[in-house]
Amino acid sequence: MTSFDVDGLSVAVPCSSFHEIRKSGYEDKTQKKVSVRQEIRDGLKELKREIKNWTEEVKEGYTFDPITGMPLPGEVDKQWCFDQNTNFDDWVVTSDSDHNEGYSTSSLSISPTGKGLFSGNLSTQIIKDGKVKKAGYCNFKSIRPQKSFKRDSFHDWSGYTHLVMRVRGDGRSYMITLGTAGYFDVNWNDQFHFILYTRGGPHWQISKIPFSKFYMTSKGRIQDAQEPVPQNRITSFGITAGDKNNGPFRLEIDYIGLELDPSHTETSAYEQYKVPYFYAGY
Template sequence: MKRVMFYFSLIVIILLSFKPETLAKEAYKSMDNQECLIFDFNNSDETEDWRILNDGVMGGLSQSQIDYSDSNTAIFKGTVSLENNGGFASTRTIPRPYDLDGYNGILLRVKGDGRIYQLRLRTSDRLDGVSYRYPFATEADTWMKVSIPFHECVPVFRGRILEDVEPIRPEEIQQIGFLISNKQAGEFQLEIDWIKAYTQKQDNFNFP
């Protein structure tokens, strides 16, 4: 009986040691672990991880750049030209392992110009080759959160959908990028607040 009372008292002491605020912090920590921050651009050095690749490699005349803003965001902007069989502009990260094993997709907070962009993911460090694309529409001058499940990213090569390529493996992702194409000629601008990976899907929505 004494042993039972001892263990009961021990359990009570342990429970009392967890104050409500402690329990709240533990719950928040658990929720926070559902996401992994990849880029938040709070440091201007982060934009140095990104490179530009436009249709000039095919003779096109499109131009683009990625800048760091005073609001701690990255801005991918430029002009898409359809001349000389061109028509696309893109930016992507320097190849490195992102260690996204166990995550189910990518979250973006972006502000666009009403055009359609693509998130591009690559599982190799090559300049060319297979990439996995996911198109998303933007609303002009409106912050949006975009949820991109990995299983909905389609393998493509130079714009052609590949049928005999296996789905993307998150643990093998080495490059993250954005692309604008599909004959959307003219000036464009996509502002990027942050990029995260998630384990539980969230609905897309606009920010006020």
């Protein structure tokens, strides 16, 4: 507890109140309340699982071979494969209609060919509530990796130069989003994007995108001062449909992987510069 004076009154506030919470997304209003006894039971079960996860982490730390763990040039290391065994609890699918901000719908499922299928209907129609000004997006992204005892973790892709995807699209353009976690709260909304262009038709395509081509945004705004992707602090991977074209969309995904190309030495494809101070009114 921490105490301080306000207008001569001594006020006690828990120290946790001074820790800024990472606010993102929307409040989950569907969460059901449970009894204290049930919370204790669930907590003990979860504690057992977390101890097991921690044990596996310790074993992995002792048996990890840094030589065999290094990426091999030209080989694709698949991070996610979509098939009948895919656990869709590892992915979050959202659209504007989920938050009463539009009429778009989307889903992530298995296609008739046994691969991942991101599909739905995109609508730019605006709900007439006097608040929403734009609509028309569908998105899915991976959940953030965690260590045992709910500790935040990251995808460490620092040994790779390219993101590789095998997809079969419908001719639309989709946006790839890499979520990152900065050290300071001002960086919590930083994301990196690049466009996934699909050909359409019956044939699969392999898209190989350098990490140096991803551009940085904050709260959806492209930043003047661009930075390279912090590949050792990736928190999520996502794909968004939002090209403002009304109608159904369909994107099949075989795998999402990484590749090392030693000949690619570019760090960032965009100009690195500082905005003059007088732009901000100084």
